[in-house]
Amino acid sequence: MDEKRVVVALFGLAVAVVVGLLAVEFVAALTVSIFLYYSTRRYYKFLQRFRLPARIRAGIVIASLVVPLLLLISYTLVLLVIEARQFVNDSAVIDVAAESAPWLGGIETIPEFTVQGMYQAYQAGELDVFIQFASEHATFLTNLISGFFLNTFIVVIVTYYLLVDGARLRSWLLRFDDDAIIREYLEAVDSELEAVLFGNLLNVIATALIAITVYHGYNAVAPAQAAVPYPTLAGALTGVASLIPVVGMKIVYLPLTVIAAVPILLSANQTLLVYVAGFLVGAVVVVDTIPDLVLRPLLSGDTTHVGLLMLAYTLGPVVLGFYGLFFAPIVLVVALTFANTALPRLLGAEPEEGIHRDQLRLDHF
Secondary structure (H helix, E strand, O other): OHHHHHHHHHHHHHHHHHHHHHHHHOHHHHHHHHHHHHHHHHHHHHHHHHOOOHHHHHHHHHHHHHHHHHHHHHHHHHHHHHHHHHHHHOOOHHHHHHHHOHHHOOOOOOOOOOHHHHHHHHHOOOOHHHHHHHHHOHHHHHHHHHHHHHHHHHHHHHHHHHHHHHHHHHHHHHHHOOOOHHHHHHHHHHHHHHHHHHHHHHHHHHHHHHHHHHHHHHHHHOOHHHOOOOHHHHHHHHHHHOOOOOOOOHHHHHHHHHHHHHHHHHOOOHHHHHHHHHHHHHHHHHHHHHHHHHHHHHOOOOOOOHHHHHHHHHHHHHHHOOOHHHHHHHHHHHHHHHHHHHHHHHOOOOHHHOOOOOOOOHHHO
């Protein structure tokens, strides 16, 4: 009997190692999936009141995330291409670039970013240098594009099935309960992750709405020469950047301030800088400071310390790269909940000393 247990245990260990290696290979996509699952689970549960099937509700949630995100990215790329084309055609950037990169030597203008414009540029041979560059770096570009779509596919699929089968996975984990310690810990960490990550999603939405209102309000009162460009897009990007506390929103409204100030500095009427200074003050106070002081503490979960959460969001990308922005807060919540819930029980403390004192447990019955 013991020999069979050892064989089964070794087989299970081998399977766990293989699964772990695969998970490490796609750790970024899996981390984003878990982040999105807990961020949108309350929305998924809210749709239940309309008596929709689980799969339809999950599809609505995914569509609500993917479609706006794709529109935002597409809109941003189109604006970047249009502005870059205008900037290049109005300056000597092409000549400088041709000296630094010989393969750009045959380009005189940037084609219009339309189907007709691109087709005419192709017929005229203006795209030959770009086609040659893409051919020479085909392997790199193929890996980059395929990797992006593969990770996006993993995020969508894993998030979808976590929403649909999350309760089933939770029930499976609770089968390994031991004196209610595992149940208490899993329920506590599940609840806190939902509170923290859903709160961050609300913070992003609220910050984006505040930023859009402030930017449009500023453009309504400021002269056209001092207006900030694309206030709606800039506001949405400000909300997304708010995921990174302290420095996040500054990477949006500080460049906006510079963009609005440069034409004024190059003109004769520099008195309009007063409006730009007013925009900067409004962005710092209304967009940056007030949400951080008021909204973030209210939306940061039930027990997770706000300061530690801010450190996790700040240091996570520094240590782990992009996915650290999502991985670090998850690890923080899991660790703090273990220290507050499971560790005291393992050390002999009474169950009532856990963080959920009013929560019914198996040992109450």
